[in-house]
Amino acid sequence: MNETNATAAQAAQADRHAFGFWVYLMTDLVIFGVLFAVYYVLKASTFGGPSSNDLFSLSTALTNTIVLLTSSFTCGLATLAAWSKKLNQTIAWLAVTFMLGATFLTLELSEFSRFMSAGASWQRSAFLSAFFTLVGTHGLHIAVGLLWIAVAIVQLKVKGLTPSVVSKLDRFTLFWHFLDIVWIFIFTTVYLMGIM
Amino acid sequence: MTHFILGDLTWAALPHAWYTIGATGTIFVGGIVVMAVITYYKKWKWLWKEWFTSTDPKKIGIMYIVMASVMLFRGGLDAMMIWLQQSISVGNAPGYLGAPSGYLDASHFQQIFTSHGDIMVFFVTMGFFFGLMNLIVPLQIGARDLAFPFLNSLGFWLYVAGAVFINMFFVIGGEFAASGWLSLPPLSEIMYSPGTGVDYWIWSLQLSGLGSLLGGINFIVTIIKMRVKGMTLMKMPLFTWTSLCSMALVVAAFPVLTITTLLLWYDRFFGMHFFTTTAGGNPMLYVNLIWMWGHPEVYILVIPAFGIFSEIVATFSGKKIFGYVSMVCAVICITLLSFMVWLHHFFTMGAGADVDAFFGIMTGIIAIPTAVQIFNWIATMFRGRIRFTTPMMYFMGFVSLFTFGGMAGVLLSIPGADFELHNSLFLVAHFHTMIVSAALFGIFAGITYWFPKIMGFKLNEKIGRRAFWLWIVGFFVSFTPLYILGFMGATRRLDYYATATGYQPFFITAGIGVCIIAAGVLMQVWQVVVSVRERKDNMDTTGDPWDGRTLEWATSSPVPFYDFAKKPEADSRDAFWEMKKRGEWPRATARTEYEDIELSKNTGMAIYLSGFFFLFSFGAVWHIIWLMALGFVGCIACVIIRSFDDDTEYVIPAAEVEKMETLAWKK
Numbered sequence: 069m070n071e072t073n074a075t076a077a078q079a080a081q082a083d084r085h086a087f088g089f090w091v092y093l094m095t096d097l098v099i100f101g102v103l104f105a106v107y108y109v110l111k112a113s114t115f116g117g118p119s120s121n122d123l124f125s126l127s128t129a130l131t132n133t134i135v136l137l138t139s140s141f142t143c144g145l146a147t148l149a150a151w152s153k154k155l156n157q158t159i160a161w162l163a164v165t166f167m168l169g170a171t172f173l174t175l176e177l178s179e180f181s182r183f184m185s186a187g188a189s190w191q192r193s194a195f196l197s198a199f200f201t202l203v204g205t206h207g208l209h210i211a212v213g214l215l216w217i218a219v220a221i222v223q224l225k226v227k228g229l230t231p232s233v234v235s236k237l238d239r240f241t242l243f244w245h246f247l248d249i250v251w252i253f254i255f256t257t258v259y260l261m262g263i264m
Numbered sequence: 265m266t267h268f269i270l271g272d273l274t275w276a277a278l279p280h281a282w283y284t285i286g287a288t289g290t291i292f293v294g295g296i297v298v299m300a301v302i303t304y305y306k307k308w309k310w311l312w313k314e315w316f317t318s319t320d321p322k323k324i325g326i327m328y329i330v331m332a333s334v335m336l337f338r339g340g341l342d343a344m345m346i347w348l349q350q351s352i353s354v355g356n357a358p359g360y361l362g363a364p365s366g367y368l369d370a371s372h373f374q375q376i377f378t379s380h381g382d383i384m385v386f387f388v389t390m391g392f393f394f395g396l397m398n399l400i401v402p403l404q405i406g407a408r409d410l411a412f413p414f415l416n417s418l419g420f421w422l423y424v425a426g427a428v429f430i431n432m433f434f435v436i437g438g439e440f441a442a443s444g445w446l447s448l449p450p451l452s453e454i455m456y457s458p459g460t461g462v463d464y465w466i467w468s469l470q471l472s473g474l475g476s477l478l479g480g481i482n483f484i485v486t487i488i489k490m491r492v493k494g495m496t497l498m499k500m501p502l503f504t505w506t507s508l509c510s511m512a513l514v515v516a517a518f519p520v521l522t523i524t525t526l527l528l529w530y531d532r533f534f535g536m537h538f539f540t541t542t543a544g545g546n547p548m549l550y551v552n553l554i555w556m557w558g559h560p561e562v563y564i565l566v567i568p569a570f571g572i573f574s575e576i577v578a579t580f581s582g583k584k585i586f587g588y589v590s591m592v593c594a595v596i597c598i599t600l601l602s603f604m605v606w607l608h609h610f611f612t613m614g615a616g617a618d619v620d621a622f623f624g625i626m627t628g629i630i631a632i633p634t635a636v637q638i639f640n641w642i643a644t645m646f647r648g649r650i651r652f653t654t655p656m657m658y659f660m661g662f663v664s665l666f667t668f669g670g671m672a673g674v675l676l677s678i679p680g681a682d683f684e685l686h687n688s689l690f691l692v693a694h695f696h697t698m699i700v701s702a703a704l705f706g707i708f709a710g711i712t713y714w715f716p717k718i719m720g721f722k723l724n725e726k727i728g729r730r731a732f733w734l735w736i737v738g739f740f741v742s743f744t745p746l747y748i749l750g751f752m753g754a755t756r757r758l759d760y761y762a763t764a765t766g767y768q769p770f771f772i773t774a775g776i777g778v779c780i781i782a783a784g785v786l787m788q789v790w791q792v793v794v795s796v797r798e799r800k801d802n803m804d805t806t807g808d809p810w811d812g813r814t815l816e817w818a819t820s821s822p823v824p825f826y827d828f829a830k831k832p833e834a835d836s837r838d839a840f841w842e843m844k845k846r847g848e849w850p851r852a853t854a855r856t857e858y859e860d861i862e863l864s865k866n867t868g869m870a871i872y873l874s875g876f877f878f879l880f881s882f883g884a885v886w887h888i889i890w891l892m893a894l895g896f897v898g899c900i901a902c903v904i905i906r907s908f909d910d911d912t913e914y915v916i917p918a919a920e921v922e923k924m925e926t927l928a929w930k931k
Contacts, residue, residue, distance in 0.1 A: 110538070110549070194540075197530070201530060227910075
């Protein structure tokens, strides 16, 4: 198979991968859609337990939001670096993204443990089941994202900026921005409206 | 410590009832016999290299169909057990095998009811359709493979893992969900179903549901991105169109199933309160969510069949399909409408007249695009030169049954009538008419129609037609009484009824019908046996045994593993028909130079990954935390290892393609 054919085939494959990943993201969006719907339906079902007003703190949620939005920005910088073939810069920005993501996850887990120690566990009421599941599913996705970054950094170290590694990195970026968008909805409709 | 190692597993989980011992015995003896045969003929390596690890959609398609056939027997056995119980469990009739009445106790009967429904929907119908799509869609659009061959293999092995998992309870646990095919709460909650049956149900659906989802993504990307030059969307064959619509439904609906059943498991495992009757949970939330998946699901089951029948009626009438554009519009309409009718499954929820009226009207409206299709099919036959082959017989059986059952559906869409008929056998008769006529007959027709393309020889026509007649007669005999029983007030899931109800004669008639259907199934098995034995007489040497119209016939039979030596082009809807008209077929007149072909390599990774997910699911059912951790880490490790592998394709040089092509056409 000659050179131009191979490049064209590679481009077509990257295109298919990107499109397939978009379709996957839409299925994930449906999952979040269901979790949001479940949360709205069960929000008032506190069963005599603490409500969103009693539990949520604006400062934690806001810190989380700022951290995650910043990580989306650094993730974008990593992509730009990868596109302009700057290996070390790519790795550096990915590492920053990883740190920010890990910070987000730590903050979220400490918030969860604060709720738990205040007697507001997921077993307390339907509202809390829905809260922990919605926010926790997002957190789980972030954890998967962190693992993905770690693997991506290893692949960059081992293989360099090959087309296949860059195409995977592009998909990671989509994933990370997607989680950001989901978080915006969690921040506004769960936290802000919960405190209002 | 013991609890850490074994979770909730105890000796009591081993088989001790007659049916679990029987099934476990059958599984083990059958397994040992199969393995012995494979070992005797030294076929392990061949199976592993040529089949299990293959990423070739044709091989995966055949494996799907084999697996689905096995599950059809399993689900059919359930059906016969249900009918036997209902025929004899009446009044003061004596009980057998320790049951108070009939031969099954109430809980066992409900478990069979659940597994019959789930197996037929998830493992028979969906398995067959994924198989047929794997076989035919790439050929129809002139592709050599699916967009993601590895995901295709993974989807198949997850489906297999799910199919094995739904039978696992025979061996370990001894009980399946007794809560119906959708396991509605609060009955399916831990408080009312404390055993592992519901967990087995949840995790077999997680396994197979994820497989379907991956398949859905794969086919969408394949159909959108990999069509041959010239084939615009509105030139696609109708089976490809309906596959695309059905897969769009899979992608939109299956995540809902995944997350809804997962939430139920959270309730059961973590003690959450989504659907419980305490702590603010809301069981009707589950019912709404599950039907938001469930209604699109029934269209996932029938829409591909619409496409199969469209191909068949055009081919055997010798005419192009009547009203192609309206056909496509109708399918798209049905696809969209299927998301707007879920509430008609539970008008009795009490959402109020306005809500019920909306959903009733939306449901009635679905009859319109469906009728458009039926008129188009009939108009295609009109003044055509019809050949009454087996696929065509199934098609005509389908049109009559589907119209009949569809009108019962329109009747049910009226909320007032539905309040009377809800949960009755009338409903059971209605949806069996729809699913059997469209999905099953579609599958049988499709397999008969495309069999020569895949295997290289036709199925025996005479026996095929006999099987069809047994099926359709058996169907009427077994389901007409159910419509009547529904009007008489018989509800579904009846394991016992009083003599004074007068149900028994109808149940017995239905039972006779089941026996006729079973004879039909045996006839189909016989058909395959005879056809394989006499394959020399039915060889397809032309690649075009039925005088077909679409691109899948533009290659030799059986299809070479690279599909097309040179990719065809499509400049019209019936691309192959036009080729023939232009005299570019048979191939001898159209010899061209060959090119290198790139195909994806075999990989066992899909099997390992599904295996780890299986272990995770087993741990989740029995609360074995370390096993869940092992399965989880294993899955992630497989994904990471796979992501490092850049060498996933191989090239067949042009010279080799030419050699194989010459050989294929020499016959």
